[in-house]
Amino acid sequence: xxxxxxxxxxxxxxxxxxxxxxxxxxxxxxxxxxxxxxxxxxxxxxxxxxxxxxxxxxxxxxxxxxxxxxxxxxxxxxxxxxxxxxxxxxxxxxxxxxxxxxxxxxxxxxxxxxxxxxxxxxxxxxxxxxxxxxxxxxxxxxxxxxxxxxxxxxxxxxxxxxxxxxxxxxxxxxxxxxxxxxxxxxxxxxxxxxxxxxxxxxxxxxxxxxxxxxxxxxxxxxxxxxxxxxxxxxxxxxxxxxxxxxxxxxxxxxxxxxxxxxxxxxxxxxxxxxxxxxxxxxxxxxxxxxxxxxxxxxxxxxxxxxxxxxxxxxxxxxxxxxxxxxxxxxxxxxxxxxxxxxxxxxxxxxxxxxxxxxxxxxxxxxxxxxxxxxxxxxxxxxxxxxx
Amino acid sequence: xxxxxxxxxxxxxxxxxxxxxxxxxxxxxxxxxxxxxxxxxxxxxxxxxxxxxxxxxxxxxxxxxxxxxxxxxxxxxxxxxxxxxxxxxxxxxxxxxxxxxxxxxxxxxxxxxxxxxxxxxxxxxxxxxxxxxxxxxxxxxxxxxxxxxxxxxxxxxxxxxxxxxxxxxxxxxxxxxxxxxxxxxxxxxxxxxxxxxxxxxxxxxxxxxxxxxxxxxxxxxxxxxxxxxxxxxxxxxxxxxxxxxxxxxxxxxxxxxxxxxxxxxxxxxxxxxxxxxxxxxxxxxxxxxxxxxxxxxxxxxxxxxxxxxxxxxxxxxxxxxxxxxxxxxxxxxxxxxxxxxxxxxxx
Amino acid sequence: xxxxxxxxxxxxxxxxxxxxxxxxxxxxxxxxxxxxxxxxxxxxxxxxxxxxxxxxxxxxxxxxxxxxxxxxxxxxxxxxxxxxxxxxxxxxxxxxxxxxxxxxxxxxxxxxxxxxxxxxxxxxxxxxxxxxx
Numbered sequence: 001x002x003x004x005x006x007x008x009x010x011x012x013x014x015x016x017x018x019x020x021x022x023x024x025x026x027x028x029x030x031x032x033x034x035x036x037x038x039x040x041x042x043x044x045x046x047x048x049x050x051x052x053x054x055x056x057x058x059x060x061x062x063x064x065x066x067x068x069x070x071x072x073x074x075x076x077x078x079x080x081x082x083x084x085x086x087x088x089x090x091x092x093x094x095x096x097x098x099x100x101x102x103x104x105x106x107x108x109x110x111x112x113x114x115x116x117x118x119x120x121x122x123x124x125x126x127x128x129x130x131x132x133x134x135x136x137x138x139x140x141x142x143x144x145x146x147x148x149x150x151x152x153x154x155x156x157x158x159x160x161x162x163x164x165x166x167x168x169x170x171x172x173x174x175x176x177x178x179x180x181x182x183x184x185x186x187x188x189x190x191x192x193x194x195x196x197x198x199x200x201x202x203x204x205x206x207x208x209x210x211x212x213x214x215x216x217x218x219x220x221x222x223x224x225x226x227x228x229x230x231x232x233x234x235x236x237x238x239x240x241x242x243x244x245x246x247x248x249x250x251x252x253x254x255x256x257x258x259x260x261x262x263x264x265x266x267x268x269x270x271x272x273x274x275x276x277x278x279x280x281x282x283x284x285x286x287x288x289x290x291x292x293x294x295x296x297x298x299x300x301x302x303x304x305x306x307x308x309x310x311x312x313x314x315x316x317x318x319x320x321x322x323x324x325x326x327x328x329x330x331x332x333x334x335x336x337x338x339x340x341x342x343x344x345x346x347x348x349x350x351x352x353x354x355x356x357x358x359x360x361x362x363x364x365x366x367x368x369x370x371x372x373x374x375x376x377x378x379x380x381x382x383x384x385x386x387x
Numbered sequence: 388x389x390x391x392x393x394x395x396x397x398x399x400x401x402x403x404x405x406x407x408x409x410x411x412x413x414x415x416x417x418x419x420x421x422x423x424x425x426x427x428x429x430x431x432x433x434x435x436x437x438x439x440x441x442x443x444x445x446x447x448x449x450x451x452x453x454x455x456x457x458x459x460x461x462x463x464x465x466x467x468x469x470x471x472x473x474x475x476x477x478x479x480x481x482x483x484x485x486x487x488x489x490x491x492x493x494x495x496x497x498x499x500x501x502x503x504x505x506x507x508x509x510x511x512x513x514x515x516x517x518x519x520x521x522x523x524x525x526x527x528x529x530x531x532x533x534x535x536x537x538x539x540x541x542x543x544x545x546x547x548x549x550x551x552x553x554x555x556x557x558x559x560x561x562x563x564x565x566x567x568x569x570x571x572x573x574x575x576x577x578x579x580x581x582x583x584x585x586x587x588x589x590x591x592x593x594x595x596x597x598x599x600x601x602x603x604x605x606x607x608x609x610x611x612x613x614x615x616x617x618x619x620x621x622x623x624x625x626x627x628x629x630x631x632x633x634x635x636x637x638x639x640x641x642x643x644x645x646x647x648x649x650x651x652x653x654x655x656x657x658x659x660x661x662x663x664x665x666x667x668x669x670x671x672x673x674x675x676x677x678x679x680x681x682x683x684x685x686x687x688x689x690x691x692x693x694x695x696x697x698x699x700x701x702x703x704x705x706x707x708x709x710x711x712x713x714x715x716x717x718x719x720x721x722x723x724x725x726x727x728x729x730x731x732x733x734x
Numbered sequence: 735x736x737x738x739x740x741x742x743x744x745x746x747x748x749x750x751x752x753x754x755x756x757x758x759x760x761x762x763x764x765x766x767x768x769x770x771x772x773x774x775x776x777x778x779x780x781x782x783x784x785x786x787x788x789x790x791x792x793x794x795x796x797x798x799x800x801x802x803x804x805x806x807x808x809x810x811x812x813x814x815x816x817x818x819x820x821x822x823x824x825x826x827x828x829x830x831x832x833x834x835x836x837x838x839x840x841x842x843x844x845x846x847x848x849x850x851x852x853x854x855x856x857x858x859x860x861x862x863x864x865x866x867x
Contacts, residue, residue, distance in 0.1 A: 121802040125735055128801055134745065135766045136824045138737065139848065139860075140797065140804050141812050148795035149814050156793075156837050198809075201796040201832045249814045249822040254793060400829040432829060433807055434846040438859065442845040470850075470857055479859060483750040483845055715867055717829070726806075734806050 001100045003223035005233035005386050008037025009345040014214035014333035015183040022058045022114035025215035027070045029338075030110050033217035037229055039106055041071070044219070046104040047078035048094040050087030050111040051337035056126045058114050067110060084130035085286060086372030087111065088216070088340025089241075089379035095220045096239040096381075105222060111341030112215035123211050127336070130373035132247035144200035144208055144287065146248050146374040151202055151289035153254040158304030160292065162202050166193035167311045168288035169206045169330055175317065176327025178358040181342075183212050183333030207288040212333030216341035218348070223386060232352040235386035237271035237365075240264075241379045248374040255304075257375035260284075261297040264369070267380040268299070275299035278321060278382075279363040280350045282343035284371040285328040291315075294369050295323060298380070322360040325350060340379065343368035351385045389510040390556025391693070392454060392520060393549040393702065395447025396665035397440055398652050398712040401430040403724045405539050411721050412534050419539055424626020428542040428653025430719060433727050437466040437526040438479045440545035440658070445484055445524055447706035448547040451557075452520075456485035459549070460518025462492040463508055465501025465525045465657045469494050472577065480524065491518075498573060499622060499654070500683030501525060502546065502661040507563055507689060509550035520551045527656035532581035533730065540625055542653030546661030557699040558668060558677070561692040562609050566600030573684035584684075590628070593686045598622065598632050601688035602680045609692055616692075617675040618642055620663045622682035623649035645670060651713060662709065664693075669708040673697040735803035735849060742858055749860030752843060754821070756783035763819040787843020787861060789817040796832035803849050815841055815863055826862040840866040 010032025012025045020028075026049065034041060047068065055061040064078040083090040088111030095109040115123055128137035131146055154160045170190050176182035188206060196204035226233035244259035245251055251258065268274060275298060283298070285291035292306035300321050301309045309315060315323035326332045326346040329339060347366035349355050366383040404427045406416035420426055431440070441464050449456065462484075464476040477492035495501040495508075502525015509521030526545030531537035553559040572593035575582035585593070598621055606612070613619075619638045621629035626649050633643050646663035648655075655662055660681035667677055677693040725731055747753045754765030758779045762771060765785055771778025794813040797804070804810070811827040813835070827835065828846055841863040849858040 121800070121805065124799070125801040132824075134741075137801065138735070138858075139812070139824050139862075140800070140807070140810060140826050141824050142797055142799065142801055144799065145795050145797050145812050149793040149812075152793045152795065152837070198796070198798045200798065203795075247824065249792075249824045254814070432846075434826075434828065434848070434850075434862070436847060436850075436857075438857075439844075439846050446845075470847075474856075479750075482746060483859070485751055711867075729806070 002102060004096045004099045004220055004236045005223040005226035006218050006236065006344060006348050007221045007226050007229045007233055008033045008039070008219035009348045010036050011181055011216035011342055011345050012214050013181050014212050014335060016116050017213035018116065020213060022054060022060055022112060023066055023070045025114065025213065026067050026110050026112040029215035029217040030067065030071045030108055033219050034108065037219035039219060039229055041073060044073060044076060044106050044108050046076055046098055047073060047108045047110065048091040049078060049080050050091035050340060051080060051113055052082060052084050052087045053126050053129065058117055083377040084372035085284070085336045086340055086370045086377045086379050087337040088342070089368065089370035089381065092218065092340060092344055092381065093239045093241055093379060096236055099220045099222055107220045108217060109220060109341060110215060110217040111338035113335035113337040114213050115211045115335060116213050120211065136247055142200060144203050147287040147289055148200040148203045149248060150254045150293065154289060154292065157255050158307065160307035162194060163190065164292065164307030164311045165207055165288040166190050168285065168291045169193045171310065171316055172285060172324050172328040172330040175325050175358055176331025179327050179332060182327045182331050183210055184327070184331045203287055209286045209329035209334035212335040214333060214335035214338045216338045216345050218341060218344050226386060231387060233386035234348045234351050235384045237382040237384050238267035239381050240267040240270065241377070243377055244375050246373065246376045255293065256297055257293060257371060257378060259375055260294065260369060260371060260378035260380065263378045263380040264298045267382050271382045273365060273382065277365045278367045279365055280322045280325055280347060280360045281367040281369065282326060282346050283323055283369040285324055285330050286334060288330070290371065291323065291328065298367065298369060317358060317360055325355065325358045325360060340368070340370035343370060344381065347383050351383060388553040388559060389513040389550050390553040390559040391548050392551035392556050393448040393452025394547065394665055394668055395444045395451065395706055396546040396662050396709040397443035397447070398429045398544040398709070399431045399435055400715060400717055401432060401719050401727065402427045402716045403430050403719055403721065407721050408539055423539055424650055425539050425653055426650050428540060429544055429655070430724055430727055431528045431543040433729070435543065436470045436528055437464070437468050438470050438476045440528065440543060441476065441480045441524045441526040441547065442483045444526065444545040445480060445522060445547040448549045449484060450706045451702045452549045454520055454549065457489065459486040459520045459522055460490050461509060461512055461521035462486060462490060463495055463505035463523050465495040465497065465505045466527050467496055467498055467501065467656055468528045468530065497687065498683035498685050499656045499659050500681040500687060500689055502657040503681040503689040506548055506550060510560055510563065513550050513552060520549055523548045523550060525657035525661040527658055529654065529656040530581055530728065537582065537584065540654040542655050544652060544655035544658040544662050546658050546665045548661065556696060557702045558693050558695045561694055562605060563689060563691045564601055564605035564608050565687060565689045566597050566604055567687035570686035572686055589684065593684060594624065594628050594682055595632055597686050597688040598680050598682050599636065601690040602636060605690035605692060611692065613638055615676060616642070616678045618645055618667050618677045620646040620660055620667065620677065620679040622660050622680065623647065623663065624654050626650050666709050668695070668699065669703060669710065671695045671699060673699055735801055736852065736855065737849070737858060739856060742856065750845065752785040752787055752861050754783050754785055755780045763821045765817065765821050765823050785817055785819055789815040789841055791835060791837055791839045791841060792816040792822055793837065794827065794835050803851050806851060811835065813863065828862050828864045830865055834865065842866045
């Protein structure tokens with residue numbers, strides 16, 4: 001297997017992009033990534049795109065063909081992959097496998113979601129499809145509700161508090177304030193987070209990631225030829241995916257996402273590194289509790305210590321481990337299919353040292369953690385500065 | 388002869404006080420409470436309807452009867468608030484109880500007496516050996532027009548009776564008699580949300596005439612006397628009418644007291660006399676005799692002579708007594724009541 | 735939320751009576767029903783099993799932002815219930831609000847409307863839970 005590197009990244013502004021379409025956004029991100037990689041369109045030989053629900057959100061299936069067409073990449077094969085909110089990372093993993101196997105040399109990977117063309121209740125229902133439609137959502141559960149189940153257990157078993165949850169939102173908003181692509185580029189206070197409107201007790205509106213439009217893309221190349229395109233290739237050390245039960249109620253333990261734990265452990269083993277080696281991590285904070293669980297599942301903190309760690313500032317830039325320097329899903333926004341690819345963009349910028357105010361000093365190793373649904377799909381990638 | 392093999396009753400958790408309703412319409416709460424004798428009424432949750440109330444009551448009846456669901460040959464649900472205009476409540480209930488598919492089922496409607504009409508049908512089917520067991524349910528989530536006198540009384544509840552052979556019954560139904568005429572005292576046209584009624588006309592020519600007709604008819608048919616009964620149940624549209632009819636007929640207050648539910652839960656329509664009977668059965672001793680007279684507007688009355696057997700104590704050990712549901716209550720404001728009953732436009 | 739008639743109809747036995755499955759090989763109970771025992775796979779023998787509906791609250795939440803079809807019910811309580819037979823399922827806790835509940839509280843099954851907001855559509859019924867008093 002060949003080693004794989006990211007040679008170019010690009011993304012649209014995340015937010016309520018009223019003036020931008022599904023095809024417009026993915027084209028914009030793809031073109032930016034190809035330009036950033038300094039490759040010609042003709043050199044790209046395949047593409048993978050992650051979108052969770054383009055069919056329900058904008059009525060457009062067949063996203064691969066649409067993107068090949070609008071990016072001017074016909075006739076190369078572009079394939080859509082779907083794994084709910086982990087669709088972006090699944091697309092990245094497909095791209096990594098295609099390059100690693102030698103099947104393709106230069107591959108473009110995109111992630112996109114256009115979510116604001118429908119009202120909130122309709123979007124909630126579509127996102128609900130990431131859970132067990134017949135046995136969770138039909139019964140009246142919502143995604144905030146499922147993560148609230150996890151939060152309640154975490155509080156019950158470890159004494160995690162609402163203030164700890166709120167501190168995750170405060171930190172991610174602070175990071176988002178330094179990200180020009182973020183939906184929310186403003187800081188919030190812990191009081192604002194604690195007093196926000198209830199969504200699914202104990203999760204309030206500021207514990208939840210928003211509904212967002214956006215797209216992100218990366219260009220992959222074999223590591224050994226990456227330096228002919230860019231001075232700062234980012235090596236992908238591991239790309240691991242694991243599955244868990246579709247329904248949350250079938251999980252033995254609600255304080256952890258087992259699939260994420262397994263994907264993380266496999267990734268560390270493949271890369272030959274440990275959690276303590278990671279300088280910067282983009283984790284799937286669709287809800288504040290999800291970031292706390294992620295930092296425990298990924299081995300940054302012991303089970304039950306994720307909450308106190310967040311409250312004590314250990315996950316801030318300059319803390320023990322910088323988590324969600326982009327602002328995470330919370331502040332950057334969460335266009336579901338785009339999130340996994342956006343995470344790769346953020347860590348690539350960090351490892352290249354291009355994040356200015358949000359730069360983690362001497363960042364050498366990075367991790368991205370992307371979760372589908374309430375944890376039925378989990379994807380972990382590890383990255384290393386390749387220069 | 389047929390009898391009651393199992394019974395169960397259910398009342399929703401929410402209550403609204405008469406004074407809460409009176410306050411909205413500028414009525415004197417004392418006058419309402421004294422006049423109608425209704426202190427509060429049961430209000431269904433927004434996810435309850437006559438089908439769900441029926442299932443709750445019937446599951447208790449089944450638990451008590453310890454009969455295999457497959458042996459039930461008939462299910463009749465009497466209600467004036469069936470969830471669908473067309474699509475039988477009885478099929479939902481039969482499915483939820485597991486009595487499907489070898490049975491006959493149908494919905495009944497006869498204002499407040501559709502539940503007792505179902506009991507009579509099951510008695511006939513058991514007596515003729517057409518079925519081994521028949522299940523008769525009276526259930527309603529009655530609606531009163533906002534501001535109308537009925538708003539104080541229209542309530543929700545259900546009672547279910549599994550009818551079978553007298554030899555295995557907890558109470559034997561000795562005989563029944565009905566009295567029916569065309570009397571337009573209360574009605575609801577098919578596209579109306581709320582019923583209309585004839586005001587004072589609902590009294591003498593409707594309630595009193597029919598209740599007395601059925602009562603006297605059965606007494607004469609059986610050659611029985613009031614003193615041979617321990618309990619009397621008369622349909623309770625309010626607390627005033629059953630007391631007045633008892634007085635006219637010479638039945639003492641003490642003998643109607645155990646079945647008087649209307650002051651605390653309101654008028655549960657098709658559930659009315661069946662729920663009252665359930666409350667009496669919850670406390671009755673073997674050998675006691677109960678005389679039940681239901682009334683349904685439109686109009687008609689069904690009278691039953693019932694004798695409790697020594698199986699009662701063992702059977703009622705299982706399942707919640709009606710008092711469990713009556714005592715487990717939560718009061719709501721008029722605004723919440725209007726939300727639960729979907730009285731707001733746009734809901 | 736809309737659900738097709740045929741889908742609802744297929745689910746009626748499971749939703750009305752909590753019919754799930756039991757693997758006689760490993761004695762595990764499953765609700766909702768499964769065709770294959772995920773623990774035993776081909777060695778597993780699946781039979782139909784009716785759950786009592788009794789259990790304990792494993793986790794719970796109160797939903798304030800509802801998906802379409804549930805808007806008129808907010809706020810409503812959802813829980814993951816640990817059934818006495820040893821599996822968990824998701825359902826609504828009726829006649830209760832968040833402050834009434836704690837993890838471990840006993841519940842019993844009840845039968846309620848789940849979705850009924852479409853005035854022209856069918857009414858969907860099924861199991862929910864209530865606190866055992």
